[in-house]
Amino acid sequence: MDYMEKATQLHESGCNCCQAVLGCCCDRFDLDPDTAYHLAAFFGAGMRSGEVCGAVTGALMALGLQYGDGNNRQCNKSAQFLKAFKEQYGSVVCKELIAPAGKTKKQMCPVYINYAAKYLEDEFK
Numbered sequence: 001m002d003y004m005e006k007a008t009q010l011h012e013s014g015c016n017c018c019q020a021v022l023g024c025c026c027d028r029f030d031l032d033p034d035t036a037y038h039l040a041a042f043f044g045a046g047m048r049s050g051e052v053c054g055a056v057t058g059a060l061m062a063l064g065l066q067y068g069d070g071n072n073r074q075c076n077k078s079a080q081f082l083k084a085f086k087e088q089y090g091s092v093v094c095k096e097l098i099a100p101a102g103k104t105k106k107q108m109c110p111v112y113i114n115y116a117a118k119y120l121e122d123e124f125k
């Protein structure tokens with residue numbers, strides 16, 4: 001199962017956006033899924049306040065697991081992801097992302113989850 005399929009499955013089973021994106025790559029890091037879900041629990045819906053998109057936060061957590069170090073020498077990886085996401089969707093802010101043309105979270109969140117999951121899968125190849 002690829003990352004997009006796994007993230008979609010997790011989201012459809014009740015995980016929030018952040019949990020779905022971080023959860024889709026647990027195997028890569030030998031990260032216990034329950035630990036990932038607890039870690040990401042309060043980052044869905046833009047940290048429960050419409051701020052940074054949960055799918056974005058989940059992707060940044062995964063990028064941190066892959067590239068993070070004590071001196072943040074690889075922080076360009078997070079900047080690259082944020083730039084790509086913003087270029088694609090215009091923002092990383094949840095309340096701005098779910099508003100286009102009157103769409104609902106239920107319609108829009110899967111789009112962002114899939115983008116983040118695909119980005120991670122491509123990045124980690």
